[in-house]
Amino acid sequence: MRLVFAGTPEVALPALDAIAESDHELAGVVTRPDAPAGRGRSLVASPVADRAAELGVPVLKPAHPRDPDFQEQLRALAPDCCPVVAYGALLPQSALDIPPLGWVNLHFSVLPAWRGAAPVQHSLWAGDEVTGATTFRIVKELDAGPTFGVMTERIRPTDTAGDLLARLAEGGAGLLVATLDGLADGAVDARPQQPEGLSYAPKIEVEDARVDWSRPAVAVDRQVRACTPAPGAWTELDGARLKLGPVTLVDGALAPGELAVGKRDVVVGTGTTAVRLGQVQAPGKRAMDAADWARGLRIETGAHFDES
CATH class of the missing domain: 3.40.50.170 (Formyl transferase, N-terminal domain)
Structure with missing residues (x-):
């Protein structure tokens, strides 16, 4: 053809x-x-x-x-x-x-x-x-x-x-x-779509990609992966927007949005168990491992991401 x-x-x-x-x-x-x-x-x-x-x-x-x-x-x-x-x-x-x-x-x-x-x-x-x-x-x-x-x-x-x-x-x-x-x-025929199972997938806007830390850890994980690479999941700390890479589910409980900062990782509370942050990117900066980001800004355990 x-x-x-x-x-x-x-x-x-x-x-x-x-x-x-x-x-x-x-x-x-x-x-x-x-x-x-x-x-x-x-x-x-x-x-x-x-x-x-x-x-x-x-x-x-x-x-x-x-x-x-x-x-x-x-x-x-x-x-x-x-x-x-x-x-x-x-x-x-x-x-x-x-x-x-x-x-x-x-x-x-x-x-x-x-x-x-x-x-x-x-x-x-x-x-x-x-x-x-x-x-x-x-x-x-x-x-x-x-x-x-x-x-x-x-x-x-x-x-x-x-x-x-x-x-x-x-x-x-x-x-x-x-x-x-x-x-x-002539070997294929068009078949009408069935009405069962119909669902819609509108464009995901930047505001949709803001993480709500009160949601369950599984939901946070799915949202971040769904928004990677675009439009990019994000959160705020003291009014500064941070773009987030995929997270990892971990054991332990913190208040939603509360940070626990270790030498090698940064863990965040959700509505259920915690998640470990992966890459974090501040405005105008390159993406980096969460532990390096926290160390550079001297973020300590007990800090909280801003509420959405």
């Missing part, structure tokens, strides 16, 4: 590479416009745009896919199908209608569970034991289109959102190519 791939961040690269190496023809790539980045806030192309340039593939960067000029350019590329991974913009019906076989999305959950922008984070936060990825045809309703294929992945006890998403991106790339192969030879 003749394909135009749509995607933007690094997590889309395994699928783009798999399609480029497949028997299908990669006629072009659609990605989000260049965006400001770094201290200088200079415009930087997306990871997908950079990889497409390396592949020598035409790149389209519409401000919005409803733009008539973009849709004319897409028609000129004449795709049979448009595979999508984390493109980042809503597609109007006029764009959805251009490829005869539609737009096929690789979504990082087992639909209909966790429709939305942050399925991996919500799956971790909820304590799911298994997640996966699904290919489906995009329709106007959010992540509600009929499905083609699915893969599953067991969630490991220490997984962060970054760890889990990386595995799903690699495994999902093969699933997406297999789906495209099946569409090309």
Whole structure:
């Protein structure tokens, strides 16, 4: 088939590479416009745009896919199908209608569970034991289109959102190519999603990532891992915001938010048992082990993180 791939961040690269190496023809790539980045806030192309340039593939960067000029350019590329991974913009019906076989999305959950922008984070936060990825045809309703294929992945006890998403991106790339192969030879059929098990995964904002130390230790652990690397779990000490890396469950009880500082570790109280801090990052500083952070600021046992 003749394909135009749509995607933007690094997590889309395994699928783009798999399609480029497949028997299908990669006629072009659609990605989000260049965006400001770094201290200088200079415009930087997306990871997908950079990889497409390396592949020598035409790149389209519409401000919005409803733009008539973009849709004319897409028609000129004449795709049979448009595979999508984390493109980042809503597609109007006029764009959805251009490829005869539609737009096929690789979504990082087992639909209909966790429709939305942050399925991996919500799956971790909820304590799911298994997640996966699904290919489906995009329709106007959010992540509600009929499905083609699915893969599953067991969630490991220490997984962060970054760890889990990386595995799903690699495994999902093969699933997406297999789906495209099946569409090309007529071997796959779209199946309507079942209403049972429907849940939503909206984007996790920075305020959502603030740790509530009155919650159980298990809930704190899940929240921190779900928010790693982005948007980053955080707390405050004397009004200063601290970004936190994954924590470890330990025995012992302290008041919620109370610190116990040792030579080699820093332990914090929760609503149940305590947790051991991992990496701590103060504003404008590099991340460091919690014991080094506490030693540098001369934080002593009995100090408390600010209440949320």
